[in-house]
Amino acid sequence: MADVVVRKIVTQIDETFHEGGPAASRPPKRGVILAVIANPFAGGYADDIAGFMDDLKPLGLDMAGRLLEALGGDPALIEGYGKGAIVGEAGEIEHAALWHVPGGYAMRELLGGTKAIVPSAKKVGGLGARLDVPVTHVNASYVRSHFDAIEVGVADAPRASEIVLALAMTTGPRVHARVGGLAAADIKGEDGLR
Amino acid sequence: MKARIRRITTVVEETRIEGGRPVLPPTRRAAAIAVIANPFAGTYVEDLSELIAVGEELGGLLTEKAVAALGIPGDRVESFGKAAAVGGEGELEHAAAILHPKLGAPFRAVLGGGAALIPSSKKRGGPGVALDIPLGHKDAAKVRSHFDGMEVRLPDAPRADEIMVAIAVTDSGRPHPRVGGLTKEDVVGEDGLS
Numbered sequence: 001m002a003d004v005v006v007r008k009i010v011t012q013i014d015e016t017f018h019e020g021g022p023a024a025s026r027p028p029k030r031g032v033i034l035a036v037i038a039n040p041f042a043g044g045y046a047d048d049i050a051g052f053m054d055d056l057k058p059l060g061l062d063m064a065g066r067l068l069e070a071l072g073g074d075p076a077l078i079e080g081y082g083k084g085a086i087v088g089e090a091g092e093i094e095h096a097a098l099w100h101v102p103g104g105y106a107m108r109e110l111l112g113g114t115k116a117i118v119p120s121a122k123k124v125g126g127l128g129a130r131l132d133v134p135v136t137h138v139n140a141s142y143v144r145s146h147f148d149a150i151e152v153g154v155a156d157a158p159r160a161s162e163i164v165l166a167l168a169m170t171t172g173p174r175v176h177a178r179v180g181g182l183a184a185a186d187i188k189g190e191d192g193l194r
Numbered sequence: 195m196k197a198r199i200r201r202i203t204t205v206v207e208e209t210r211i212e213g214g215r216p217v218l219p220p221t222r223r224a225a226a227i228a229v230i231a232n233p234f235a236g237t238y239v240e241d242l243s244e245l246i247a248v249g250e251e252l253g254g255l256l257t258e259k260a261v262a263a264l265g266i267p268g269d270r271v272e273s274f275g276k277a278a279a280v281g282g283e284g285e286l287e288h289a290a291a292i293l294h295p296k297l298g299a300p301f302r303a304v305l306g307g308g309a310a311l312i313p314s315s316k317k318r319g320g321p322g323v324a325l326d327i328p329l330g331h332k333d334a335a336k337v338r339s340h341f342d343g344m345e346v347r348l349p350d351a352p353r354a355d356e357i358m359v360a361i362a363v364t365d366s367g368r369p370h371p372r373v374g375g376l377t378k379e380d381v382v383g384e385d386g387l388s
């Protein structure tokens with residue numbers, strides 16, 4: 001067991017009214033929440049790190065709850081999600097992978113058992129590093145209108161011994177989605193893919 | 195609506211640890227950013243009154259968004275600031291037209307006061323440019339604990355013919371202030387300075 005020490009929480013909500021085309025009748029919202037935490041494994045190679053995933057579960061649920069609240073509070077409104085992590089330079093990319101389970105399952109639990117895998121991105125970077133968090137539909141990964149990404153970053157993080165953890169949720173498709181493919185209305189919803 | 199708004203983003207930052215020590219209660223600050231069309235991009239016009247009206251509109255709208263995101267009553271806001279970035283085909287004077295003549299009154303109306311000058315910054319830049327919003331105490335500009343700045347950026351703004359307009363509000367000054375000067379407890383609050 002390692003303590004989860006949170007230095008900073010950042011919540012960001014976007015409303016997109018148009019992207020050069022007709023104004024959206026219901027402007028899609030895109031939200032992210034970032035937690036800057038201490039990396040307990042910074043500065044050396046540790047073989048046994050997997051236990052930290054359990055330690056991160058309460059933070060994951062707290063972040064998912066705060067993000068949902070900032071987007072209006074109704075799980076039924078959430079149509080897309082994603083996650084990511086930026087590890088400071090005294091850590092390794094494997095430390096970012098610790099976020100898959102606690103980050104992904106927190107959102108799936110909170111949203112009522114969504115079917116699709118939560119897409120993710122990770123990197124090692126310095127203060128102010130930017131990460132493009134991929135976003136896909138919560139119940140069917142192949143829904144083309146919901147393929148998206150949200151760039152995130154914190155000006156003063158991650159310091160060398162920190163990790164920035166990210167969760168993302170959206171309330172709709174790209175604002176002017178029009179390149180065909182599987183539509184949200186045609187989801188079968190069995191395998192999380194279509 | 196006078197402004198043609200493409201996007202509105204709100205960001206809330208909560209700092210729980212600074213200098214390795216807990217910040218109790220955490221310092222919190224919020225920014226609201228609008229990306230709008232610049233009606234004068236690529237041309238020189240003498241009369242900027244259209245943008246002055248946009249500033250008046252955004253002063254109320256963005257402050258309401260930021261205060262709501264912070265989740266406190268307007269009169270509990272302690273410091274404030276404003277900033278704008280014009281895209282490549284705009285003039286710095288376009289930012290000035292939005293920020294200076296009429297944005298402040300509706301900003302202060304949401305806060306129920308604010309005798310101090312609202313500190314500001316402006317620049318020209320491309321998509322992803324970092325905007326540092328200066329912060330100062332809302333009733334007395336000389337309160338040293340509340341001199342601060344908040345960096346905001348959007349990966350896709352401002353485009354050449356856009357303007358990014360931001361305001362920021364806080365519920366606190368810097369974490370662990372200890373460089374002396376006027377404190378918020380000693381504010382007279384009449385002249386906006388002390």
